[in-house]
Amino acid sequence: MKILHLVSTVDPRSGGPIEGVRQSGLAMAASGHQIEVATLDPIDVPYVRDFPLPLHVLGPARGHYGYCADYVPWLRAHAARFDAVIVHGLWQYHGYGAWRALRKMDVPYYVYAHGMLDPWFRLTYPLKHLKKWTYWPWAEYRVLRDAAAVIFTTDEERLLARESFWLYRANERVVPFGTNAPRDEPAVLREAFLRASPHLQNKRIVLFLGRLHPKKGCDMLVRAFAEHARETPDAHLLMAGPDQGNWQGALQAIAQSHGIAHRISWPGMLQGNLKWGAFYASDVFVLPSHQENFGVSVAEALACGLPVLVSDKVNVWREIESDGAGFVAPDTVAGTQRLLATWRSLDESTRNTMRVQARRTFDARFAMDGMVRSLTALLHEPPAGGAMQSAAAAVPAARTRAGLAMRIEPSSEQPEHTASVRN
Structure with missing residues (x-):
């Protein structure tokens, strides 16, 4: 098949969706x-040159x-x-x-929601939600309604999407997300990282x-790590990621107030x-x-046999919990403290068992070949036309978060100045 992906940016700092486009x-x-x-994107940014797939650069927007x-x-x-x-x-x-561009053409288009219909945004940013309502009926509602399918990465995301806007119609499909495991030897990768960060040698990161x-x-x-640091003398928190909102200073101030600034490292984005x-x-x-719609980093951790501690707002929490690949708790300071305390209480044999299960969960649920099979199967289905397809329920579906075994409660021509980059 010939497939075109449309994205606002290929900047890797934008998060998981563009990494998913790249890997898939x-x-x-x-x-x-x-x-x-x-x-x-504009043509002159470095991440455009580094992108590994044929790329048409149409900006700047x-x-x-x-x-x-x-x-x-x-x-x-x-x-x-x-x-x-x-x-x-x-x-x-x-x-x-x-x-x-496409609603009157014979080329079907599909939409990955990437968690952007989660009601958390409505509840957390009500003024922004009101602004979105001003163009929802004539823009995003139509985008979803006329798509051959709206793709969600988990059933949890699909159900949550129905709760944000009462005017909602979509041919909903779930395609599990996937990623690739590293190819190099774990010991080689580990040692290369520790050589670059020697202060982390012999630390429980x-x-x-x-x-x-x-x-x-x-x-x-x-805040939760402060307690863990007191109970685990060799523990060290590695906060690895881009700081596009200039929030790191405030986070470091919190660490300083808890007396743990020296127990936290901030290396920026690791690639x-x-x-x-x-x-x-x-x-x-x-x-x-x-x-969290999916959490690519969760799947990457599992691929490395690393158990995961996640909140019950990470949409793959049910899979993590049911498989025993980690622990789940509410998205609060107390919940995060309990995650760390539960991990701290395990003996090394139990931790090793969970490490083995982490990799099994990745292979069974989140490996890239599974995503490719599911997505390819969807794209091969004859599109029925978005406007004629089944609508989602008019009222939000009831959701439960019942605990499972390991839950911790608490113009027609190309414009001259656009460019195509082929790597």
């Missing part, structure tokens, strides 16, 4: 599919919404070359522009890997072998997010 695109290309990506006058004409001129178009994310022009963002619960983790080495050098992975 490479995997599908290796299987014989032709994969291309269109982005609204304007403003936070990412409006780009050349985007719709380019799509209308080139979409017919593809068997399917996949839009990644909502609330920016690349999605609405795709609807404008508690690893957080993700954006430093309020929704990730970073402040809760720092490639340094990232994998950090997983292999760590004792446990923690993600106490208030909202």
Whole structure:
């Protein structure tokens, strides 16, 4: 198949969705599919040059919404070359522009929601939600309604999506997300990371890997780690991730107030072998997010045999809990403290058993080949036309968070100045 992915940016600092596009695109290309990506980035940024798939650079876009006058004409001129178009994310022009360009064409388009319909955003940012309502009926609602399918990575995400807007219609499909395990030897990766960070030698590393963002619960983790640090003399918290919102200073102030500033490292964003080495050098992975559609870093930790401590707002918590690949607790300071305390209470034999199970969970649920099979099967289905497909329930589906065994309660031509980059 010839597949076009549409994204607002290929900047790796934007988080998991673009990493998913990169990894799934490479995997599908290796299987014989032709994969291309269109982005609204400017041509002169370094991550555009480094992107490993054929890339059409249509920006720069304007403003936070990412409006780009050349985007719709380019799509209308080139979409017919593809068997399917996949839009990644909502609330920016690349999605609405795709609807404008493709709704009367024979090329089906699909939308990955990437957690952007989670009601957490409505409850946490009510003013932003009201702003979204001003263009929901004439923009995002139509984008979803007319898509061949709206893709969710978990059933949890699918059900949550129904709770944000009462005007909601979509052909909902679940395609489990996937990622790749590292290819190099664990010991080699671990030692390379520790050589780069010698102060972490012989430490029991508690690893957080993700954006430093309020929704990730970073402040809760720092506070909860204070107790863990008192009880575990060789524990060290590694807060690895980009700080696009300039929040690190405030987090460091929290650490200073708890007397643990020297027990926390802030290496910034880790990529490639340094990232994998950090997983292999760590004792446990923690993600106490208030909202998390999937959590690529969770799957990456499992791929490295690293047990995970997650909140019950990480949408794969049920799978983690039922498999015994980690522990789950509420997204509070107390919940995060209990996660660390429960891990701390385990003997080494039990920890090793959980490490083996972590890798089994990855292989069974989150490996890239499973995602590629599921996505390919969906794209091969004859599209029925988004407007004619079944609507989601008009009222939100009832949800339960009942605890399981391991739960811890508490124009038609391409504009001249656009560019295509082929690597």
